[in-house]
Amino acid sequence: MTEQIARNEICRIGKSLFDRSYVHASAGNISVRISDGFLITPTDACLGFLDPTRLAKIDFHGHQISGDKASKTMALHSAIYNKARLFDEDTSCIIHTHSTHCVALTMESGLASGEDMFSELLPAISPYFVMKVGHVPTIPYASPGSVKTIELVEKAMEVYGSAGTPLRACMLTRLGPYVWHSSPASAMATLEELEETAKLFFLKKKLIQPLTDEHLNELRTAFAARW
Numbered sequence: 001m002t003e004q005i006a007r008n009e010i011c012r013i014g015k016s017l018f019d020r021s022y023v024h025a026s027a028g029n030i031s032v033r034i035s036d037g038f039l040i041t042p043t044d045a046c047l048g049f050l051d052p053t054r055l056a057k058i059d060f061h062g063h064q065i066s067g068d069k070a071s072k073t074m075a076l077h078s079a080i081y082n083k084a085r086l087f088d089e090d091t092s093c094i095i096h097t098h099s100t101h102c103v104a105l106t107m108e109s110g111l112a113s114g115e116d117m118f119s120e121l122l123p124a125i126s127p128y129f130v131m132k133v134g135h136v137p138t139i140p141y142a143s144p145g146s147v148k149t150i151e152l153v154e155k156a157m158e159v160y161g162s163a164g165t166p167l168r169a170c171m172l173t174r175l176g177p178y179v180w181h182s183s184p185a186s187a188m189a190t191l192e193e194l195e196e197t198a199k200l201f202f203l204k205k206k207l208i209q210p211l212t213d214e215h216l217n218e219l220r221t222a223f224a225a226r227w
Helices: 003-019 074-084 100-105 109-113 127-132 147-162 184-207 213-223
Strands: 029-034 037-040 056-058 064-066 093-096 169-172 176-181
Touching: 003 029, 003 037, 003 184, 029 074, 037 074, 056 074, 074 093, 074 147, 074 176, 093 184, 100 176, 100 184, 127 184, 127 213, 147 169, 169 184, 176 184
Parallel strands: none
Antiparallel strands: 029 037, 029 093, 037 056, 056 064, 093 176, 169 176
């Protein structure tokens, strides 16, 4: 993907997410890994009104080359790329939102307190959640941009990856999900599936039974699901 295409894709994805209320105000950020560094949305930018010429460009050493001031989450994005590419070499886009239903689920007492570092946001309640998203560990709350968050996300990615179920997403308690994939479109699709599953679970969680082990084995065999 050329730099210009990446710039346009970030803006297209940002507007799509904003128009459909997956993000609001200046919440959330998007980055794309390109041949000579990263592009990322500026700090406090509204994803619905991005200017491709003003996206921040960062080199592989973390130095800003051009554009408006980069999002304060760039360090976390860089850490995710480094870990994710150990398992999926084509990882090239990360999306972070404050998606309502995902965040609401972390307000439950156990998740909100961070008592279990790797409590999962959702059980395996639908085949497409299992196939397209996979496990989503919750990360205990820390202030936005905290070094502690980076360390915990890296640890979660190592634990799941070493177990043979590399992550496509993690959930920051009280803040929102991070998802990553091989392209902006694929990352957006992962985010959409995650938020819609969270919405379903939030609305009907007392009535939903997870898929059985037999169902999960079928998905692993037929679709290489990471579960």
